[in-house]
Amino acid sequence: MGIVWWCAGMLGLWLSRGRNGEARRNLIPAIVIFLTGWAMSSHVQHLEFSTKVHAVFGYTLMAAGLTRLIEIAFILRDRSARPNGEPSTFQHLPPYLLIASGFLFMGANEEMLQMLVNAGVDHVSYLLVLYSTAFLLYLFVNILVHVYATGTKKDTVSEGPVNGGAGARRRMGLPPIETRSRETEEFELEGLLSDDERERVDSARTRVGRDEEEGAGRLKEAR
Known part of the structure; x- marks a missing residue:
């Protein structure tokens, strides 16, 4: 099996x-x-119980590979x-079968x-319990994906496409990207500015900072 996985992996890459x-x-x-x-x-095992479980594990893997191919x-x-x-109904089959295969393995x-x-447990009951556990895990994963997607969409709508990044940086205590770029440029030109030009730059910086504070205040009031 290792040889097959290595050779097929090289071709797949x-x-x-x-x-x-x-990417394709x-x-x-x-x-x-x-x-x-x-x-x-x-794969024959020492126990008949184990042989049947391995057989169902193999069939589940085969079904997962076939459904992924389709x-x-x-x-x-x-x-x-x-x-x-949005994924189609059929697209839920491969991941579920892979999860079930993992539990069976x-x-x-x-x-x-x-x-x-x-203990006198038959293999059918044991396999049904494993498949049921796989159903629950797949449900939990889908709930997490739904919660994440819904929360991300709400944040995008509330912040807006332009103010979202600035709002996130403001919550983290970081200055906006535009302000940082402007400050970096002014620092690089510090020795080339005259006194009058430096005063104009300082007044412009103060005015921009005041506008940003007023905009943040209006955003909070709107919320």
Whole structure:
């Protein structure tokens, strides 16, 4: 398996770059996952219980690889996402199957399975528990993604496309980027300015600072 993963990984890295260096999707990872599942499904164990668990683990990996292949080739057609940015119903299958495969792999420990055999638990009940745990974890991940996306959208709307960066920097105690750039330029020209020019620069700086404070006050009142 290590040889297959190494060889396929080299090919996948090469195919993931376009002629101009842009990122591209390819089917090699999906094929490798499918081959890994096929190998695991035929992996004979000492316990019959363990052999059945490994077989279901392999079938789940094969399904994950097959669904990922269908997603890239037929659902997205080599695009990184759908035009509206929302995943289709079918696109939830590959990540869930991969999560379920992870639980099945972690739950295929021989000592644990021997304990389940001694307790009289059949492999079907054990596999259903693992699949149920995968459902809960996938639900939790989707909730986190939804909360993050919703919070980011609210911050963008409230701050605005222009004032968002300035507002964030103001909350962090940092001066706005424009002010820092202007101060840097004035520092570099410090020795080249006459007294009159320096006074005009100081008055302009004071006026700009006053305008920024007034703008921040109006923004707070609007909120």
